[in-house]
Amino acid sequence: MSNVPKSPAQKRAGTPGEPQPAGAAAPRPPRPRQAPPAQARAPRTERRDAGPEAARAPHAPRTRCAPNPVPPITFAESLPVSGKRDEIARAIAAHPVVIVCGETGSGKTTQLPKICLALGRGLGAGGAGLIGHTQPRRLAASSTGRRIAEELGTPFGEVVGYKVRFTDNLAPGASVKLMTDGILLAETQTDPLLKAYDTLIIDEAHERSLNIDFLLGYLRQILPRRPDLKLIVTSATIDAERFARHFGSDERPAPVIEVSGRLYPVEVRYRPIADDRPAAVRHAEGASSGRDRAKSAREAERDLMDGIVDAVDELCREGPGDVLVFLPGEREIRDAAEALRKHHPPHTEILPLFARLSAAEQERVFKASNARRIVLATNVAETSLTVPGIRYVVDTGLARVKRYSYRNKVEQLQIEPISQAAANQRAGRCGRVADGVCIRLYEESDFAGRARFTDPEILRSSLASVILRMKSLHLSAIESFPFIEPPPGRAIADGYQLLNELGAVDDENALTPLGRELARLPLDPRVGRMILAARDQQALREVLVIASALSVQDPRERPVDAQEQADQAHRRFADERSEFLQWLRIWAWFEEAVAHKKSNRQLVDACRQHFLSHLRLREWRDVHSQLLTVVREHGWRLNEADATFEQIHLSLLTGLLGNIGFKAEDEPHYLGARGIKFHLWPGSALVKKAGRWVMAAELVETSRLYARCIAKIEPEWIERIGAHLLKKSLSEPHWEKRPAQVAAFERATLYGLTIYHRRRVAFGRQDPARARELFIRGALVDGEFDTKLAFFAHNRKLLADIEQLEHKSRRQDVLVDDELIHAFYDQAIPAGIHTGAAFERWYRDEVSKSGQPEDKLRLLYLSRDDLMRHEAAGVTTELFPKRVTMAGVEMALAYHFEPGSPRDGVTLAVPLFALNQVDARRAEWLVPGMLKEKAHLLLKSLPQKLRRHCVPLPEYAAGFVERAGRERFGAGGLVDALIADVREQTQVATKTSDFKLETLPAHLFMNFKVIDEHGRQLAMGRNLAQLRAELGAQAQQHFQKIAAAATLAPAGEPAAAAAGASGARARRAPLGAPP
Structure with a gap:
């Protein structure tokens, strides 16, 4: 170990420019940090497996106080980074950004903060001047902090502390703050320029997590506004030039300092397990059936565990030293631990290492032991942590990777083969204490075919939280944000979506x-x-x-x-x-x-x-x-x-609208958003009880797409919560008489799922112009409108009269086309009126403003000239009477022109009591206006040798009508009258059988409608004999009642009226009147 001289800042041991109180140099134990104000604290909650610490917990203002004394700083000369400390220190002093590129085990993580302390950085305590040191994982942040504190010889938290999710172990006067990158990112919300720090070390930047990429882009933006801030970015030997270019200026990249890492050579051996693909990958790919998948899973686990046991055996024969085994996840670690415990002697220590272990269990990994240690770790031990004493590595070549499917909008947490760079990082964990050996449980050709680098998280994640955070910080748009590698447009669009x-x-x-x-x-x-x-x-x-x-x-x-x-x-x-x-x-x-x-x-x-x-x-x-x-x-x-x-x-659904599903008919799957299909998780309690609509907490794709944690929901809830997302379409707009408005059928979909269909809605709000047109056509032209406005009754009666002329004349060219009637109303009615209520308000307002009665103003009144193309000459009441008298009973006649319809032609309304009294021969004559056509067609039905004597037939038929006149019309049968006329005019004898009545159209035979005393139809047809066969007995009974009533009725009162038979416009003449 070597000592370095104290910097001036260390000698002052306080905040520059401030006098130190007596006794300030005395060491003080770390104290719990003061709780920040309530409005400032906003701890982070993450979804499982989301980027750790991707929080927006604001930075708590530090209490102003003197920095805790920093003891003399020493460096371990055995660490490669110590040999470069002077070069690193000069680079930090001369440049705002320095890239330190060092292989695993170089010591950069623990020594860089000490180099910064030696430069006098991090001593401006009391609210500014911290050295912030980020780690991708909580485990790395806490263990690194403890290690640095141990090397400085200070209690953990006093000079060096850490802050991670749920834990803040940092004394008010501390100088170095270890934290997850998510914590630092969180602090940008309340400290946008990060003024709490004079130095920032972004460690393990090569991992390229979402938080790291976001931080590097953010720091690049604020560095010009923080000339006093020093930024050190550390990376393994993975594309360090990319970081240098990112922070470069004037086309000059930031300086890169290379630090060697491995101290001893490492031999790499390839020991593939049975299948040349990684076992867990084979398991992840799955088999076709559930039974096959279960079998495949068992075989994959057995192959992987056997491979690990065999590799550990081989390494143990190499000599003493600890073994580090890399596995994809916690479950595989526990399975491997169980397999190794059964296989190895008791004195072998088997230690798991993953992020969710308790602090005590994590500490065991870093403590020396007399027994051989086998450490079973996830990729947390790849670069974030250096486990001491490792001579051997077993690399399964697998990692659990989260990928976001932009097509399915689901996160897929699957076991994947690692990249070449990650495999080399794993191999680099041995060879630090002696020659190392790394066994890879896959083929060398498999390694050669793998991707060079692990995809940055930003290229495989949902960007929603990043976009939200950027917008809340008023940063530039994500499309223009200076990411090291900008995310693809598809990912950005998905985040916005x-x-x-x-x-x-x-x-x-x-x-x-x-x-x-x-x-x-x-x-x-x-x-x-x-x-x-x-x-x-x-x-x-x-x-x-x-x-x-x-x-x-x-x-x-x-x-x-x-x-x-x-x-x-x-x-x-x-x-x-x-x-x-x-x-x-x-x-x-x-x-x-x-x-x-x-x-x-x-x-x-x-x-x-x-x-x-x-x-x-x-x-x-x-x-x-x-x-x-x-x-x-x-x-x-x-x-x-x-x-x-x-x-x-309803509350949960607001966050899970993309995870709804509808049960497909007779299918085992659910239809999900955007056309996906998913199954319920096999272990779900609702597998056989789920309703037609479900929502899921998550959709996870393994061998197939599964919905996990589900609940029954109602489609009405989706409509309420997802109203802003519904795609609505209208069909079949139409006028409805009862509500007096234009309606249509609405269909609503959410991400392709039909939430409801054929819901009747008002159409006017969607398309007022089209609704107005349908209102005019339906309500005013077609007459489907209940209103007491006088113009409407007048126009409808006029139309009905003219339509009757068409029926009687059996032609459709009398009444003008509907388009002309529509144009009449369209010209007069203002825009925006498309309901009955709105129309009536407008109409009454117009009448009121005119000061005239409605019948005088005559607003919207149609005239016969408006409605008739021509006068329909020959259509008179004499030729087409409204009533006819038979057997002393006046019966109504109705005319209808609709070929093929049972009502086509002329219909005689026959009261039931008069059915047996109807004269069938009189009925043959129909009405005077139809006689010429019937006579013409009767003559046309004669054989040629008889017919030729009557040509031209139309003229002969007209002459017959003239000769029949009013006196002879209806006397006897029509055919008999025609036979007599032909004999008289041509001296040619014809007989009834010569006339082919079956060739005549139906409308030339009288249509009989039998009605009861209330005018209700009992039967209808053109065969009078058949009607009498069906209803003759009833008719006879009713006739006898009428006759009996007539003898008892007061003098002068018609018998039919006494019997109450006036409901069908039939009035019985006095009994005994001539038929």
Whole structure:
């Protein structure tokens, strides 16, 4: 060890320019830091596996005080970075940004803060002048801080302390602050220029996490405004030139100082397991069936574990030294630990190392031991931590990587092969104490085919929280922000889309009021949105518990060898409608267990019995405590009454609109947003009970896409919460008489899912011009309008009269076209009127303004000239009478022109009592106006040899009508009269059978409609004999009643009236009158 002279700042041991009080140099033990003001504290809650510490917890103003004394600084000459400390110090003094590129084990992480202290940096305590030192992970931040404090010989927290999620171990007079990059990023909200620091060390920048990339871009922007700030960026030997160019100026890159790392050579051996692909990758790819997948998983695990055991055996035969095994995740670490414990002697120490271990368990890894140690670690030991004493490395070549699918809008946390750079980092962890050996459990050709570098997180993440944070800080748009590698446009668009889904930005991507409120919450945007909704829904108490549960790993454990027992234990917490409510039940159980525990061991045992992770439950409580702090700082009150199922799930739905699904008919899957298909997680309690609509906490893609943590929901909730996202379309706009408005059928979709369809809505708000047109056509032209306005009754009667002329004349060229009638109204009615109520208001206002009665003003009154193309000559009441008398009964006639219709032609309304008295021969004549056509067609039906004597037929038929005259019309049968006329005019004899009646169209036969005394139709047809067969007996009975009533009726009163038979416009002549 070597001593370096004290800097002037060290000699002063205080804030420059300030006199030191007596005794200031006396060492003081670290004190708990003063709690920051409530409005400043905003601790961060993350979704599970989100970027650690991606918080917006504002920086707490430090209490002004003298710095704690810094002892003489020494450097370990055995570390490569110590040999470069003078060069590094000169570069820091001369440049605002320095890139230190050093291989793993070079000592840069622990020695750089000491070099800065030796330069007098970090001694301006009392609110400014800290050396800020960031680490990607909490474990690295705490262990690095402890190591530096140990090397300085000061209690941890006094000169060197740390701040990570939920923990702030930094005395007021400390000089070096270790923290996660997320903590520093959080402080930019309340300290935009980061004036609390005079030096910043961004460590492990090569990891290129989202937070690191954001920090490097942010720092590049503020450096010109902070000429006093020194920035040191450290990286492994991975593309350091990229960082140098990023911080360069005037086309000159920032200086790069290379530091060697490995002290001894490392031999790399390739020992692939059975399949040439990594076992867990084979497992991740899955098999086609559930049974095959389970079998594949077991085989993959067995192959991987066997490979690890064999590799450790081989390394143990090489000689003494500790072994570091890299595995993809916590579960694989536990499986490997179990396999190694069964295989190796008891004196071998097997130590797990992953981020979620307790502090005590983490410390075991850094303590020396007489036994051989086998450390089982995730990639946290790749670059963030240097585990002492490692001579051997086993590299499975795998890591658990989070990727965001822009197509499916889901995060995929899958096991993937690592990059070449990551593999080399792992190999570099051995060879620091002696010649090292690294065994890779995959082929050398596999290594050669892998990507050179790990993708930066910004290229595989959702950018919603970054965009929200940038907007709240009023930074430049993300599209122009100086990222080292700008994210792809697709990722940016996806981030904006999520914020739009949450209602945080509008269609122009500007922050909404809700977005500004959301940005003030140090939470994942989805979780923050849920809490804001819960505040409004009076469901904060329950949603805080659920939201905090969604921000940590699932505490429920489901070991492979005890899945049934675990499922049975978890069933006590199940709810048949919602898995979100499980969290409330687990929470209630755990809170009660904590309150009544006799010892911590008993609590841990109780958790184990219920297959719950005590560690994750504790973290859940910590996150809930942070959320509760945020809520209280904003002055929001928790609901005292229990929230309802609807209130809770409406709140959750605000953050999960992209995770809804609709059960496909006769299919095992659900249709999700944007065309995806997903299945319910096999372990879900709702697999067989979920409704047609569900929402999920997350969609995870492994061998297939699964929805985890689901609940039944109602489509009406989606409509309420996602109103700003619904895509609505209208179809079939039409006029409706009863409500007197134009309506249409509306269909609404959310991300391609139909939320409702054929909902009747008012059309006028969507398209007033089209609605006005439909109003005029439907209400005024077609007459589908209930109104007492006199013009309407006048116009409808006029139209009906002219239509009757068309029916009688059997031609459709009398009444003008509907378009002309529409044009008449269109010209007179102002724009914007499309409902009956609005029209009537306008009409009455016009009449009122004119000062004339409506019938005098005649507004919108049509005339016959307006409506008729010609006069329809020959259509007279004489030729087309309204009534005819048969058997002394006056019966109504109706005319209708609609070929093919049962009503086509002329219809005689026959009262039931008069059915047997109708003269069939008279009915053959129809009415005078139709006689010429019928006579013409009857003559036309004659055989040629007879017909030729009557040509031209039209003239003969007209002559017959003339000769028949009024006196002979209706006397006898028509055919008999025609036979007699032909014989008289041509001396040609014809007979009834010569006339082919079946060739005549239906409208030339009388249509009989039999009605009762109330005018209701009993039967209708053109065959009088058939009608009499059906109703003749009833008709006879009714006739006898009429006759009996007539003999008892007072003199002069018609019998039909006495019988009440006037309802069908039929009036019975006095009995005995000639037929």
